[in-house]
């Protein structure tokens with residue numbers, strides 16, 4: 017199992033990586049700071065960068081964006097939380113996190129980078145524009161919003177939220193990269209599927225399988241991959257799609273599989289208990305599923321009753 021090292025994980029939404037963002041991030045770090053960092057840091061968040069606040073049952077949002085947009089993000093957080101709770105039904109052990117998950121949303125990338133550096137002492141996510149703190153006591157999501165693409169910003173928030181939820185539900189424990197990123201992509205793609213990169217992921221995965229350029233699952237299951245590794249993100253997403261929606265798949269089994277991994281079971285054993293299969297057979301069945309399913313027009317998955325829909329027809333949608 018791949019261990020996720022730091023508490024601050026840079027959770028990169030696939031395909032969102034922008035070299036320009038990286039350059040902008042570096043410039044922001046070099047720019048003179050208008051205010052010195054404080055030990056608590058939150059004064060900066062509240063006083064300067066995040067003047068607006070909204071609280072929901074599971075989230076406390078602070079944001080520098082328009083209050084109407086903030087209300088949409090707050091509603092989205094709750095909807096995504098409920099959706100994840102429905103899918104991961106075998107979650108045991110009480111609330112996913114104690115208190116509320118802090119969500120910081122910045123209207124500009126420069127604000128985001130300054131906050132990350134001054135408050136969380138972190139350069140995580142500078143390149144991608146988002147990171148999370150996966151902590152049962154003090155979870156956090158920090159993002160900058162793409163004002164020109166609200167759907168993308170919403171999808172990114174769902175992606176990051178999935179990382180936090182997945183890392184903490186049942187019990188806080190690390191998961192293999194393919195499970196983490198596969199799940200985050202799976203739920204991200206469920207938000208406005210017609211405008212997500214779902215079609216591209218289907219196409220890319222189908223091509224990987226057709227040409228034999230996919231990664232053999234036994235090796236892939238132990239691989240740590242980064243945000244620019246598009247094929248690995250597609251393969252991870254597709255495997256989760258198969259584990260949830262394939263012939264032998266279901267949200268309950270996927271949930272059980274993840275709980276077993278969190279209990280420290282090796283991936284082989286978790287696969288055998290939850291799905292009655294092993295990696296070679298999983299690989300064969302997954303390939304068959306990819307070739308058959310991704311050729312057909314997209315049909316929303318079984319658990320789609322809870323699919324995330326646009327909250328309003330407001331600006332950017």
Ligand SMILES: [Zn+2]
Pocket residue numbers: 027028029030175179196197200
């Ligand atoms: Zn991610």
